[in-house]
Amino acid sequence: MFGRVALIGLGLIGSSLGHAMRRGSIAGEIVGAARTAETREAALRLGFIDRGCKTAAEAVAGADLVILCTPVGTYGALAAEIAPALAPGAIVTDVGSVKMSVIRDIGPHIPKGVHFVPGHPIAGTEQSGPEAGFAHLFDGRWTILTPTAVADPDALARLTAFWTACGAKVEVMDPERHDMVLAITSHLPHLIAYNIVGTAAHLETVTESEVIKFSAGGFRDFTRLAASDPTMWRDVFLNNREAVLEMLGRFTEDLISLQRAIRYRDGQALYDLFSYTRQVRREIIEAGQETPLADFGRHPG
Amino acid sequence: MFGRVALIGLGLIGSSLGHAMRRGSIAGEIVGAARTAETREAALRLGFIDRGCKTAAEAVAGADLVILCTPVGTYGALAAEIAPALAPGAIVTDVGSVKMSVIRDIGPHIPKGVHFVPGHPIAGTEQSGPEAGFAHLFDGRWTILTPTAVADPDALARLTAFWTACGAKVEVMDPERHDMVLAITSHLPHLIAYNIVGTAAHLETVTESEVIKFSAGGFRDFTRLAASDPTMWRDVFLNNREAVLEMLGRFTEDLISLQRAIRYRDGQALYDLFSYTRQVRREIIEAGQETPLADFGRHPG
Numbered sequence: 001m002f003g004r005v006a007l008i009g010l011g012l013i014g015s016s017l018g019h020a021m022r023r024g025s026i027a028g029e030i031v032g033a034a035r036t037a038e039t040r041e042a043a044l045r046l047g048f049i050d051r052g053c054k055t056a057a058e059a060v061a062g063a064d065l066v067i068l069c070t071p072v073g074t075y076g077a078l079a080a081e082i083a084p085a086l087a088p089g090a091i092v093t094d095v096g097s098v099k100m101s102v103i104r105d106i107g108p109h110i111p112k113g114v115h116f117v118p119g120h121p122i123a124g125t126e127q128s129g130p131e132a133g134f135a136h137l138f139d140g141r142w143t144i145l146t147p148t149a150v151a152d153p154d155a156l157a158r159l160t161a162f163w164t165a166c167g168a169k170v171e172v173m174d175p176e177r178h179d180m181v182l183a184i185t186s187h188l189p190h191l192i193a194y195n196i197v198g199t200a201a202h203l204e205t206v207t208e209s210e211v212i213k214f215s216a217g218g219f220r221d222f223t224r225l226a227a228s229d230p231t232m233w234r235d236v237f238l239n240n241r242e243a244v245l246e247m248l249g250r251f252t253e254d255l256i257s258l259q260r261a262i263r264y265r266d267g268q269a270l271y272d273l274f275s276y277t278r279q280v281r282r283e284i285i286e287a288g289q290e291t292p293l294a295d296f297g298r299h300p301g
Numbered sequence: 302m303f304g305r306v307a308l309i310g311l312g313l314i315g316s317s318l319g320h321a322m323r324r325g326s327i328a329g330e331i332v333g334a335a336r337t338a339e340t341r342e343a344a345l346r347l348g349f350i351d352r353g354c355k356t357a358a359e360a361v362a363g364a365d366l367v368i369l370c371t372p373v374g375t376y377g378a379l380a381a382e383i384a385p386a387l388a389p390g391a392i393v394t395d396v397g398s399v400k401m402s403v404i405r406d407i408g409p410h411i412p413k414g415v416h417f418v419p420g421h422p423i424a425g426t427e428q429s430g431p432e433a434g435f436a437h438l439f440d441g442r443w444t445i446l447t448p449t450a451v452a453d454p455d456a457l458a459r460l461t462a463f464w465t466a467c468g469a470k471v472e473v474m475d476p477e478r479h480d481m482v483l484a485i486t487s488h489l490p491h492l493i494a495y496n497i498v499g500t501a502a503h504l505e506t507v508t509e510s511e512v513i514k515f516s517a518g519g520f521r522d523f524t525r526l527a528a529s530d531p532t533m534w535r536d537v538f539l540n541n542r543e544a545v546l547e548m549l550g551r552f553t554e555d556l557i558s559l560q561r562a563i564r565y566r567d568g569q570a571l572y573d574l575f576s577y578t579r580q581v582r583r584e585i586i587e588a589g590q591e592t593p594l595a596d597f598g599r600h601p602g
């Protein structure tokens with residue numbers, strides 16, 4: 001499907017893409033770039049790249065497809081670095097969790113004759129680094145592509161075929177809408193999870209060891225999202241600031257009304273909300289985006 | 302270990318206790334009470350009770366151990382109903398998620414010569430009803446017992462042995478402390494989950510179908526807790542009002558400070574919190590209260 005693919009960044013998403021390309025025989029050669037020798041060596045040992053490069057510029061030379069898989073805060077500098085080395089006709093894409101900022105940071109650096117189509121796979125785990133990836137991460141999950149008005153239709157079609165071959169379903173969306181949708185389906189959930197874990201760990205009335213011991217009451221679920229990579233998530237919040245603040249405002253408004261219901265012992269209001277939310281999970285399961293098994297099918301720790 | 306055990310309520314916790322008693326040969330006979338014939342029939346069919354009763358009073362007659370497994374809002378009326386039928390020397394306990402209100406509601410009804418020792422297993426799933434239970438629910442999880450000052454040491458020892466035989470580890474705690482600890486490790490997490498699922502479903506800018514489609518970004522995790530039984534959770538919030546409001550206040554305070562960090566682009570503050578919270582999950586895994594597998598070991602939905 002592609003002669004040479006360059007992965008810039010070999011963490012969870014980069015390594016999963018490498019494995020998925022191997023599984024589907026999607027690339028003739030996979031070249032990978034990472035900052036540290038340790039990461040490049042792990043990638044070679046795990047076999048999801050054919051060749052490791054110290055710099056992104058080296059890795060993109062002669063590549064038909066270039067995929068940026070580093071935290072979104074690095075994209076501006078990386079785009080400036082690779083621009084002179086990009087092959088004519090190459091497709092440049094990314095996997096960043098925010099899309100407006102990515103277009104702002106990468107777009108201006110793309111040379112004429114190179115096709116830039118931003119993307120974002122809605123799939124992941126709380127683990128990071130080159131050992132964390134696996135070939136089926138994208139299976140049955142959505143990848144959102146946010147082409148700009150000037151995007152080449154042929155490049156969009158090829159990238160759609162690429163993600164489909166990696167197991168994903170593809171949706172094309174406006175970048176502004178992407179950032180709003182992801183603010184509620186991903187960014188706010190992570191923010192809330194980070195926050196409650198911080199709150200629980202800093203109480204004076206309850207010790208941290210009590211929190212850990214009795215976490216199976218529900219708290220432990222939040223620690224999964226709150227164990228995600230700090231650099232990646234710092235960059236997400238700095239780069240999707242407006243949409244996150246907007247969703248956070250809505251969340252807080254609703255929370256205050258729920259607080260009032262508890263304070264004034266309004267059992268009916270509580271019951272109504274709790275019955276309604278139950279259906280949402282059912283629909284997510286029916287849409288194939290969640291396991292139907294109780295407790296995520298989790299085995300006792 | 303016990304001649305006859307009466308389970309009042311045959312939902313997730315009642316049925317799991319029944320199965321665990323079968324597994325460990327803990328009871329000579331298990332008698333179960335539930336409101337609906339459907340539930341009693343399911344319990345008999347699944348084999349985790351020997352006999353079904355329409356009323357709690359019928360079920361407790363001649364029982365050595367009585368376990369209340371209904372929502373905590375029902376405990377006062379149930380205690381009044383069973384009091385005259387309790388056998389001398391019997392132990393009465395419960396599994397309710399709140400302990401101060403349970404002592405307030407049940408305590409005054411307990412006749413002389415009957416031993417009341419409140420309890421709470423920190424284990425569960427989002428599913429409910431008689432089909433939801435399984436024998437290993439309590440394995441490796443903590444059960445908290447909150448005996449009052451006048452509790453009989455022998456009854457406490459027998460109940461400790463009972464829970465240990467069901468697979469649990471037992472901790473004795475002051476009821477007030479229980480309610481504070483559980484407010485942060487269980488009640489607030491559920492409240493937050495219910496709230497964000499409600500917020501997401503009522504936005505004008507993002508449709509519910511978009512929320513469902515792209516929920517794998519993190520949101521779907523919250524829908525598990527938010528799919529829990531509405532009656533049970535209404536009763537928890539109405540009966541642990543003060544401790545939940547206290548923890549909610551702390552959560553909101555921290556959230557506002559996080560909101561400010563995003564607004565003023567304080568990347569360092571975000572990075573510091575996100576790095577800190579990562580360790581908390583590690584400790585929960587080390588304490589054996591969570592699976593070490595990525596993504597809860599969840600299989601693609």
Ligand SMILES: NC(=O)c1ccc[n+]([C@@H]2O[C@H](COP(=O)([O-])OP(=O)(O)OC[C@H]3O[C@@H](n4cnc5c(N)ncnc54)[C@H](OP(=O)(O)O)[C@@H]3O)[C@@H](O)[C@H]2O)c1
Nearest residue numbers: 009010011012013035036039070071072096097124128129
């Ligand atoms: N994790 C998810 O669930 C998820 C889901 C969808 C999209 N995304 C997006 O995917 C991207 C990568 O996330 P990830 O989870 O794969 O991260 P990760 O596992 O932490 O890996 C990040 C990779 O980027 C490299 N890197 C970091 N900073 C760099 C820099 N300044 N210059 C060059 N390389 C650098 C790292 O190299 P070293 O190893 O050598 O340090 C590492 O190989 C992010 O933009 C994120 O928003 C993540």
Ligand SMILES: NC(=O)c1ccc[n+]([C@@H]2O[C@H](COP(=O)([O-])OP(=O)(O)OC[C@H]3O[C@@H](n4cnc5c(N)ncnc54)[C@H](OP(=O)(O)O)[C@@H]3O)[C@@H](O)[C@H]2O)c1
Nearest residue numbers: 310311312313314336337340371372373397398425429430
């Ligand atoms: N779910 C958890 O994760 C969890 C964990 C620890 C402790 N707990 C506590 O365990 C208790 C039971 O929870 P659960 O999850 O097992 O609930 P559940 O699955 O919803 O089952 C509730 C049972 O109680 C019966 N019941 C309800 N209202 C009743 C009433 N007014 N009079 C008589 N029987 C009534 C129901 O009978 P019908 O089926 O006939 O309607 C059903 O058998 C609650 O106090 C809860 O706080 C729950």
